[in-house]
Amino acid sequence: MRTATSTVGLLAMAIGVAALFLIGLPAPVASQAEKYRVGVVTLLAGPFAASIGVPAKNGAEMVAEAINNGTLPAPYATKGVGGRSLDLVLVDESTGTAKQVTEFRGLAERREVEAVVGYLVAGSCLAVAPVADELKMLTLLSTCSTPRIFEENDFKYVYRTSAHLTPDGVTAARYLLKRMPSVKTIAGLNWNMAYGQDAWRDFKLSVQALKPDVEAVNEQFTTFGGGQYGSEISALLARRPTVLHTAFAGGDFEAFVVQMTARGLHQNVQMVMTAGAGSMYRLLDKLPDGVIIEDRGPYSVFARPTPLGTWFRTTYEQRYGITPPYTAYHMGQALLALKIAGDKVARSGGGKPAPEEVGRALEQLKFDAFGTTVHMSRSRGHQAVTESAIGVYKFDKSKGAPTVVDVTYYPADCVNPPDGMKGEAWIKGGFKGARCD
Amino acid sequence: MATLAFIVADGVIYASWLFIVAVGMTLVYGVMRILNVAHGSLYALGAYTAATMVGVWFQRGYAPLGSFALLLVAALLVGVVMGLILELGLLQFLHGRDEVVVVLATYATFLILEDVIQLIWGVEARPAPQPYSLLGTTSVGPLLLNNYDLALIALALLVGGVGWWALTRTIAGKLLLAVIFDREMAEACGINVRRVFLVTFLIGSVLGALGGASTAPMISVSRGLGVDVIVLAFAVVVIGGLGSIPGALLGAAVIGLSRAAAVHLLPQAEVFAIYLIMTLVLIVRPYGLLGHERLRKV
Numbered sequence: 001m002r003t004a005t006s007t008v009g010l011l012a013m014a015i016g017v018a019a020l021f022l023i024g025l026p027a028p029v030a031s032q033a034e035k036y037r038v039g040v041v042t043l044l045a046g047p048f049a050a051s052i053g054v055p056a057k058n059g060a061e062m063v064a065e066a067i068n069n070g071t072l073p074a075p076y077a078t079k080g081v082g083g084r085s086l087d088l089v090l091v092d093e094s095t096g097t098a099k100q101v102t103e104f105r106g107l108a109e110r111r112e113v114e115a116v117v118g119y120l121v122a123g124s125c126l127a128v129a130p131v132a133d134e135l136k137m138l139t140l141l142s143t144c145s146t147p148r149i150f151e152e153n154d155f156k157y158v159y160r161t162s163a164h165l166t167p168d169g170v171t172a173a174r175y176l177l178k179r180m181p182s183v184k185t186i187a188g189l190n191w192n193m194a195y196g197q198d199a200w201r202d203f204k205l206s207v208q209a210l211k212p213d214v215e216a217v218n219e220q221f222t223t224f225g226g227g228q229y230g231s232e233i234s235a236l237l238a239r240r241p242t243v244l245h246t247a248f249a250g251g252d253f254e255a256f257v258v259q260m261t262a263r264g265l266h267q268n269v270q271m272v273m274t275a276g277a278g279s280m281y282r283l284l285d286k287l288p289d290g291v292i293i294e295d296r297g298p299y300s301v302f303a304r305p306t307p308l309g310t311w312f313r314t315t316y317e318q319r320y321g322i323t324p325p326y327t328a329y330h331m332g333q334a335l336l337a338l339k340i341a342g343d344k345v346a347r348s349g350g351g352k353p354a355p356e357e358v359g360r361a362l363e364q365l366k367f368d369a370f371g372t373t374v375h376m377s378r379s380r381g382h383q384a385v386t387e388s389a390i391g392v393y394k395f396d397k398s399k400g401a402p403t404v405v406d407v408t409y410y411p412a413d414c415v416n417p418p419d420g421m422k423g424e425a426w427i428k429g430g431f432k433g434a435r436c437d
Numbered sequence: 438m439a440t441l442a443f444i445v446a447d448g449v450i451y452a453s454w455l456f457i458v459a460v461g462m463t464l465v466y467g468v469m470r471i472l473n474v475a476h477g478s479l480y481a482l483g484a485y486t487a488a489t490m491v492g493v494w495f496q497r498g499y500a501p502l503g504s505f506a507l508l509l510v511a512a513l514l515v516g517v518v519m520g521l522i523l524e525l526g527l528l529q530f531l532h533g534r535d536e537v538v539v540v541l542a543t544y545a546t547f548l549i550l551e552d553v554i555q556l557i558w559g560v561e562a563r564p565a566p567q568p569y570s571l572l573g574t575t576s577v578g579p580l581l582l583n584n585y586d587l588a589l590i591a592l593a594l595l596v597g598g599v600g601w602w603a604l605t606r607t608i609a610g611k612l613l614l615a616v617i618f619d620r621e622m623a624e625a626c627g628i629n630v631r632r633v634f635l636v637t638f639l640i641g642s643v644l645g646a647l648g649g650a651s652t653a654p655m656i657s658v659s660r661g662l663g664v665d666v667i668v669l670a671f672a673v674v675v676i677g678g679l680g681s682i683p684g685a686l687l688g689a690a691v692i693g694l695s696r697a698a699a700v701h702l703l704p705q706a707e708v709f710a711i712y713l714i715m716t717l718v719l720i721v722r723p724y725g726l727l728g729h730e731r732l733r734k735v
Contacts, residue, residue: 225661
């Protein structure tokens with residue numbers, strides 16, 4: 001006969017067994033498979049956070065949201081990456097190179113991201129790229145100007161979805177000599193780091209390749225973040241070069257412009273500022289008219305008014321109140337490339353794709369991005385090329401707004417070295433194989 | 438000859454700026470034996486406050502020349518408020534402690550204040566260039582100099598001159614000198630050393646903030662300002678001799694002229710010229726050009 005106690009006991013045992021069963025069950029597969037977790041690395045603190053780092057974060061968040069909601073313009077209006085929503089994990093790049101390697105490992109091993117996107121600083125890229133291969137982590141470098149990533153290395157899991165620094169110098173040289181064919185002397189004022197040294201080298205060699213009698217009369221390399229350029233400006237006033245090249249950006253660029261305009265340097269010297277366009281919305285009429293200006297590619301004021309380009313700029317301006325600088329475009333472009341490759345791989349099979357599969361889908365990919373076309377055609381399909389753009393700055397007093405006039409676009413194959421060739425060697429060899437028509 | 442004129446002019450201008458930035462740091466060390474790493478934060482706070490006030494001033498269309506007074510107001514405001522907070526809230530509890538402990542405490546304060554600055558002003562840069570071009574330029578032979586830079590020379594001379602007069606010609610200055618030379622004896626003679634410390638730290642803080650405020654119109658004020666300047670200020674005071682105000686002047690002059698010479702004559706050397714000079718000085722005179730070996734009391 002069953003007593004009350006034994007009934008309660010049976011009930012308790014049944015509940016206990018049911019609880020063990022439930023605990024032992026694997027978590028519902030759908031909640032993991034729905035998300036495509038991506039690490040996003042950019043400068044969130046430090047002197048360049050405002051001008052380039054935070055805009056990159058904004059670009060990533062804006063494009064990721066549009067991808068997840070399926071609101072990107074055609075042909076990218078499908079939701080998610082391979083049907084899965086992007087889940088961004090933000091990491092601050094301003095903590096130094098050594099820490100970036102630790103953070104990268106953290107993203108891969110603890111936070112279980114499937115891809116890492118971002119990096120603005122050359123040192124960070126060079127540090128994490130070998131780790132990416134070691135951990136087999138798909139890594140899309142969004143900005144990271146140094147050509148050395150693929151010119152001196154052969155990475156399997158690392159891709160760069162924007163052009164590197166060499167096209168900036170080549171573009172500036174071609175444009176300058178078209179406007180001023182009788183240039184005799186040039187000078188350079190750049191940061192004493194890989195970015196500054198490479199930028200000046202590419203510009204100087206390009207000018208001298210196109211016009212061998214041009215002499216470089218002054219080469220200054222200053223401390224990053226120095227901010228005081230009185231002596232450098234005096235040296236330039238003394239030497240009086242025809243042209244001054246600088247790849248300064250952010251606060252240093254703005255400090256240099258304030259100090260040199262106060263002493264009239266711009267009245268005697270043609271300025272070529274290959275990364276200055278990002279500051280024009282802060283400097284406004286403090287940046288003198290007539291400066292030759294670039295924005296590290298066909299972005300921002302140079303972005304073509306395609307549906308995608310117009311969508312990106314308009315949405316960014318409405319959301320953040322300023323015109324997006326190039327890093328926002330770079331980051332959006334990287335996420336877009338990930339979506340295109342991820343969608344391709346998802347269509348051809350089921351389940352979570354391996355990083356190698358997504359990587360192979362990126363190689364040789366050619367796609368319409370936000371106002372330009374990107375072709376992953378260099379370094380075995382790991383390095384992107386785009387056309388370049390350059391113009392002359394003019395402050396529109398009637399509208400109280402900065403503009404760029406006399407804009408010229410150069411085809412990708414005109415300003416990027418051919419596949420397999422290093423930039424410096426290509427320039428010194430007279431741009432062999434360049435197609436500029 | 439023209440190159441020499443450029444070097445001297447640029448060197449003196451840079452030295453003036455360096456002296457204004459560094460003199461507060463060396464004054465505080467001389468009196469209180471505190472190497473205040475947070476001096477960089479005072480500089481940054483002075484710059485941010487000045488840039489904000491100047492920005493509002495010009496937005497409202499007030500008289501442009503009034504912006505110069507705002508730079509001084511910003512320096513006084515930051516110097517007094519932060520000086521009181523730091524001295525009364527932290528440093529007074531560390532008097533007499535090992536100097537390394539005090540350096541670590543001021544370094545921690547510096548890191549905290551860097552984040553406080555970001556909390557208040559965010560990551561956006563704050564340009565305030567309007568005062569920089571207000572005074573026009575002056576041609577001196579081949580040189581075209583900005584009058585704001587020349588005004589910095591005048592400010593540095595004023596700070597140095599007032600400092601020298603106050604130290605050597607006033608009773609308060611003599612009391613301060615007594616504390617510098619022998620704190621214990623000064624206290625035994627009835628000098629209120631605690632009050633001397635407080636006043637000294639306030640003056641040092643105001644000078645640090647003045648360095649930042651006077652620099653704000655020349656640059657785009659942004660994060661990391663304090664980090665860059667603390668290294669330079671340290672080089673100045675070490676070369677001149679820790680605790681020596683004439684040493685700070687001499688150190689600033691040595692650095693200013695050597696940097697200007699490097700920029701004009703050997704640009705590749707500019708990046709390390711300052712630190713090479715510092716190393717050479719310390720090899721020959723370990724206590725700085727005008728510093729003195731301190732006797733250890735047993």
